[in-house]
Amino acid sequence: MNNFFKKLDEEIKKHKNIIIMGHINPDLDCIGSSLGLYYGIEKNVYIFKTKDKVNDSMKKAFKILEQENIRFIDKTNYKEYLEKPLLIITDLHRKSLLEHEEILDEIEDVVIVDHHIVGKDKIESKLEYIDSKSSSATEIVAHYLKYKEKQVNSKIATIMLAGIEIDTNGYNMKTTEKTFKTAAELMSMGADNILKQNILKIKKEDYINRTKQIQNSYMINNMMICKLEGNNYNPSYLATMSEDLLRFDKVEASFTLGELSNKKIGISARSLGNINVEQIMSFLGGGGHLTDAACQIESDINQAENQLINTLKEV
Numbered sequence: 133m134n135n136f137f138k139k140l141d142e143e144i145k146k147h148k149n150i151i152i153m154g155h156i157n158p159d160l161d162c163i164g165s166s167l168g169l170y171y172g173i174e175k176n177v178y179i180f181k182t183k184d185k186v187n188d189s190m191k192k193a194f195k196i197l198e199q200e201n202i203r204f205i206d207k208t209n210y211k212e213y214l215e216k217p218l219l220i221i222t223d224l225h226r227k228s229l230l231e232h233e234e235i236l237d238e239i240e241d242v243v244i245v246d247h248h249i250v251g252k253d254k255i256e257s258k259l260e261y262i263d264s265k266s267s268s269a270t271e272i273v274a275h276y277l278k279y280k281e282k283q284v285n286s287k288i289a290t291i292m293l294a295g296i297e298i299d300t301n302g303y304n305m306k307t308t309e310k311t312f313k314t315a316a317e318l319m320s321m322g323a324d325n326i327l328k329q330n331i332l333k334i335k336k337e338d339y340i341n342r343t344k345q346i347q348n349s350y351m352i353n354n355m356m357i358c359k360l361e362g363n364n365y366n367p368s369y370l371a372t373m374s375e376d377l378l379r380f381d382k383v384e385a386s387f388t389l390g391e392l393s394n395k396k397i398g399i400s401a402r403s404l405g406n407i408n409v410e411q412i413m414s415f416l417g418g419g420g421h422l423t424d425a426a427c428q429i430e431s432d433i434n435q436a437e438n439q440l441i442n443t444l445k446e447v
């Protein structure tokens with residue numbers, strides 16, 4: 133990792149403007165890791181911020197950041213920063229997920245920092261650090277701050293901590309010794325637990341809806357299946373739901389199905405480790421890791437559910 137940071141700094145030195153960009157539907161790990169990079173780099177660095185719809189937690193985070201004088205840029209003015217630019221992409225590596233895909237035609241030198249399993253349509257990069265064993269992009273970037281011997285203030289540390297918490301689903305998923313150490317370091321920089329809880333608070337209706345969805349879930353052997361009603365789901369919602377299902381007694385693996393867009397069904401699968409969900413998802417045209425996998429099926433949700441059930445009966 134330090135070798136990557138060394139190369140990153142060499143790359144930064146060669147450029148005049150450094151633009152940090154995350155994924156569409158940015159989340160707290162996306163902004164948390166952007167902030168870590170921003171304060172680690174310090175000079176001539178800009179965060180590309182979306183003005184499109186963001187969730188309530190992100191709204192709260194942006195509100196807090198209003199007092200921090202961060203150099204945010206967006207679609208309307210980023211072209212002013214294209215002189216000798218370096219683009220650092222964080223928390224994603226896929227073209228179709230980039231917040232502003234067109235920027236790839238304008239910036240040649242690209243660095244990627246990510247913690248997702250490498251999938252299709254990967255962005256070409258000059259330098260990258262993609263470690264799917266890391267809990268979050270924020271965890272990787274917190275090491276960059278440490279490498280640079282830099283600290284962030286308590287508000288920034290709080291948002292970064294919230295980013296780690298979101299991506300690990302409350303230190304349940306992909307959490308290692310490093311994750312806890314990183315959290316401890318952010319606490320020592322003054323991360324505020326009450327402020328963090330406020331950022332992460334959810335609406336009561338959303339909680340009730342979630343509970344209803346869980347109520348409708350069912351078991352096949354030691355695997356739990358949850359079929360979501362409605363449509364237009366974000367894949368990350370499906371993933372969090374599957375992670376939540378793993379908390380229940382006797383559940384060894386979990387599968388959440390939801391309509392992402394018209395006739396495009398997403399399935400997110402999670403496992404505690406005894407059931408290989410990568411294998412199951414690859415039967416359905418997807419992929420991933422042993423404990424963490426997904427697929428997309430072009431059909432209606434009931435057909436997708438049947439396909440999943442048939443596959444589960446075979447394994």
Ligand SMILES: [Mn+2]
Nearest residue numbers: 161223269299
């Ligand atoms: Mn992330």
